[in-house]
Amino acid sequence: MEHHRSHIYGVMAEFDAPEQLIHAVEKTREAGYHRMDAYTPFPVEGLAHAMGLKRNMVPFITLLGGLAGGLGGFGFQYWAAAISYPQNIGGRPLNSWPAFIPVTFELTVLGAALCAVFGMLALNRLPQPHHPVFNVKRFVHATSDRFYLCIEARDPKFHVAETARFLQGLHPHHVTEVVYD
Amino acid sequence: MSAGQPPIDSPEIRRLTPVLGPGHTFRSVTDKISSIVLTRPTSFGWFVGFAIAFSLTGLMTIAIGWLFTKGVGIWGINIPIGWGFAIVNFVWWIGIGHAGTLISAILFLLNQKWRTSINRFAEAMTLFAVACAGIFPLIHTGRPWMAFYMFPYPSTMSLWPQFRSPLIWDVFAVSTYGTVSLLFWFVGLIPDLATLRDHAVTKPKQIIYGMLALGWRGSVRHWHRYQSAYLLLAGLATPLVLSVHTVVSFDFAIAIVPGWHTTIFPPYFVAGAIYSGFAMVLTIAIPLRKAYGLEDFITMRHLDNMAKVMLATGLIVAYGYFFEFFLSLYSGNKFDVYLVQQRLHGPYAPFYYALILCNILTPQLLWSYKLRHNVAFLFFMSIVVNIGMWLERFVIVVISLTRDFVPSAWGRYLPTFWDWATLIGTIGMFVMLLFLFVRVLPAISIAEMRELVAETSEDEK
Numbered sequence: 001m002e003h004h005r006s007h008i009y010g011v012m013a014e015f016d017a018p019e020q021l022i023h024a025v026e027k028t029r030e031a032g033y034h035r036m037d038a039y040t041p042f043p044v045e046g047l048a049h050a051m052g053l054k055r056n057m058v059p060f061i062t063l064l065g066g067l068a069g070g071l072g073g074f075g076f077q078y079w080a081a082a083i084s085y086p087q088n089i090g091g092r093p094l095n096s097w098p099a100f101i102p103v104t105f106e107l108t109v110l111g112a113a114l115c116a117v118f119g120m121l122a123l124n125r126l127p128q129p130h131h132p133v134f135n136v137k138r139f140v141h142a143t144s145d146r147f148y149l150c151i152e153a154r155d156p157k158f159h160v161a162e163t164a165r166f167l168q169g170l171h172p173h174h175v176t177e178v179v180y181d
Numbered sequence: 182m183s184a185g186q187p188p189i190d191s192p193e194i195r196r197l198t199p200v201l202g203p204g205h206t207f208r209s210v211t212d213k214i215s216s217i218v219l220t221r222p223t224s225f226g227w228f229v230g231f232a233i234a235f236s237l238t239g240l241m242t243i244a245i246g247w248l249f250t251k252g253v254g255i256w257g258i259n260i261p262i263g264w265g266f267a268i269v270n271f272v273w274w275i276g277i278g279h280a281g282t283l284i285s286a287i288l289f290l291l292n293q294k295w296r297t298s299i300n301r302f303a304e305a306m307t308l309f310a311v312a313c314a315g316i317f318p319l320i321h322t323g324r325p326w327m328a329f330y331m332f333p334y335p336s337t338m339s340l341w342p343q344f345r346s347p348l349i350w351d352v353f354a355v356s357t358y359g360t361v362s363l364l365f366w367f368v369g370l371i372p373d374l375a376t377l378r379d380h381a382v383t384k385p386k387q388i389i390y391g392m393l394a395l396g397w398r399g400s401v402r403h404w405h406r407y408q409s410a411y412l413l414l415a416g417l418a419t420p421l422v423l424s425v426h427t428v429v430s431f432d433f434a435i436a437i438v439p440g441w442h443t444t445i446f447p448p449y450f451v452a453g454a455i456y457s458g459f460a461m462v463l464t465i466a467i468p469l470r471k472a473y474g475l476e477d478f479i480t481m482r483h484l485d486n487m488a489k490v491m492l493a494t495g496l497i498v499a500y501g502y503f504f505e506f507f508l509s510l511y512s513g514n515k516f517d518v519y520l521v522q523q524r525l526h527g528p529y530a531p532f533y534y535a536l537i538l539c540n541i542l543t544p545q546l547l548w549s550y551k552l553r554h555n556v557a558f559l560f561f562m563s564i565v566v567n568i569g570m571w572l573e574r575f576v577i578v579v580i581s582l583t584r585d586f587v588p589s590a591w592g593r594y595l596p597t598f599w600d601w602a603t604l605i606g607t608i609g610m611f612v613m614l615l616f617l618f619v620r621v622l623p624a625i626s627i628a629e630m631r632e633l634v635a636e637t638s639e640d641e642k
Contacts, residue, residue: 037400039400041631042207043405043628047401047404056405058410058413085340096345100344103353105420106424113414119410120409121395126395129391143211145211
């Protein structure tokens, strides 16, 4: 068993249609498996729900980025105009805040957008040049027209033969073992 | 409405003019779009078009090289007309970019399915238009090697940029816009790059697309965060795009020059930007769908919708013109009244009338259902609007500057060969980048088209 685990990442089933995959995910969860992932060529509606995924951290990170951009942007302008190099021009106020709004706004958007994108990539652990699922020959169809479910070896209930048999019972196109190389 | 025509937006008309041609599957959309990049041989026409665009880009490089050698004196600008073509072209290009963001962000938030097949190349258009726009203020500074002065960096002089100046607002607005547009475009491309990686047959393509795809594998957890990020980007890009042309209009509206100092500028500039941008999307979409046989993906419904957006924004622009005109007269300010007279009877009056013809009168033909479904006419119309919007910026910049407050400060502006060379050169660069784009990247979002296939097959059930 231990020997298997070191070689095998999981067992993967291939489906033709998104509905079949959602159904398979539901069945797999009912059967008591938890460590699994589904792979689809486009975001399938209802699949995240079926997988039990709830919220993610991307919106929160984006909020932090926006706050940092906005507060930092305004703070910097205030500091530059009122503290670092104050210029008295006819007694006009140094902290002329309405004139600082356009730059503050742009930096809010910039900070939020950078955090949304790089936060998403970081949480997804991307870029990741290689992953065991790419060892499956047929997996190239995951970016075209096929839908995959992979039950991972780290699931406590995982057993190569039994899990493969279980997946066969869901009427997939194919069932393959996913091995580390 | 004529007798035989079904009511607008009825199920019947949707069937007649679908957003996706019938009979498509996940596989067929994937193969069709990716084949343009991966397997189809490059056509002779592509090389001819690319060669022309590349030559014009060369012209631009020469024009800019000569400018750097001799200085801005080679242009037609003078005192009092210090702005000239550089600013006209800057505003024109940045406006064109706005439609790409509108399509990708605002129509996404409004859940408009027809945006799917046009958003990718419209976003590419945005990036290339911003690249063209960015050149102009830079070379207009006269000493572009000093342009970094506009960024806040700790200099030995302890000076900071003047954050109260619209010039600095422009720097932040345009650079943020360029960055966010690039991020949005790239995030949208990641799943398609993975498709290209998996479909490529040659090693170099597999490696290049593979690196760009960042190892995307379509995991549901990844998609989950990806969708959050995409939605947030759309939500951020929406106010951003409105702010960019607002800030550009501040370059004018903050000044006290007659014809510039008006509060209507921000909304009227934004509407004008979307107007010219949709015209440019049509100018690109019509030859693109023809050349690559994409009529199933970019259907008559798309062209019709874009024509309608053009008509609507054109009417907002017309309202802007009217109120600019009315408020100048109503204000009783003699400089403003004089400016209106100059527009109507001054030396640049032909430009003003051409502008009214291109931007207000001709587009009214788009009310006709028949003409909106005539592809050749739409292409012609899009060119007319592009020219019209360029004329608008010319009228705003030049007429106001030639007729300032005192007659001793009046002047004339005449563009030189180098002005034209730079403008035409940037058009060449824009076209060249588009040619390269359709050759190396999927011009239509494949992942989103699959989603559309899934949705339309659900609709049919």
